[in-house]
Amino acid sequence: MNRDQFRGASRHLKGRVQTALGGLTGDPARQVRGAANQAAGGAQYAYGSARDRAEDLVDDGRRLAHEARERAEDFAHQARGRAGALVEDGRHAARAVHRRGTAYGQRAVRYAEGHRTKTVVGLAALAFAAGWLVRRGR
Numbered sequence: 001m002n003r004d005q006f007r008g009a010s011r012h013l014k015g016r017v018q019t020a021l022g023g024l025t026g027d028p029a030r031q032v033r034g035a036a037n038q039a040a041g042g043a044q045y046a047y048g049s050a051r052d053r054a055e056d057l058v059d060d061g062r063r064l065a066h067e068a069r070e071r072a073e074d075f076a077h078q079a080r081g082r083a084g085a086l087v088e089d090g091r092h093a094a095r096a097v098h099r100r101g102t103a104y105g106q107r108a109v110r111y112a113e114g115h116r117t118k119t120v121v122g123l124a125a126l127a128f129a130a131g132w133l134v135r136r137g138r
Contacts, residue, residue, distance in 0.1 A: 004045070007048075012037070012045060014037050015033075015034045015036065015038030018030055019031050019038065
């Protein structure tokens with residue numbers, strides 16, 4: 001309960017007492033002042049309640065914003081971790097491909113050195129096929 005709610009409730013109670021006393025004593029001015037104090041007290045209490053609710057909403061908004069910021073930071077941290085893992089997986093894959101390519105290249109060189117005639121005939125056939133494919137008037 002904030003200050004406005006407390007003051008509003010007490011003013012409303014004061015107005016009720018004034019209205020009751022005005023009725024008992026037959027003083028219509030006191031009854032009118034009592035009714036005015038009741039209305040003013042009720043309005044002040046309602047204002048205090050609205051202010052209290054607004055403060056609660058502001059606090060909730062701050063809490064939600066803080067939670068959203070923490071979740072975004074956690075997500076970014078996890079994404080960086082996953083990205084780092086993907087990069088590392090890519091490096092491993094590139095190394096494996098490099099090793100396989102090197103091994104295939106070494107085998108091809110050994111085959112070509114051991115079979116020179118077949119290699120020359122094969123290269124000539126490839127050159128002829130490439131020339132035939134790129135010529136204009138096929």
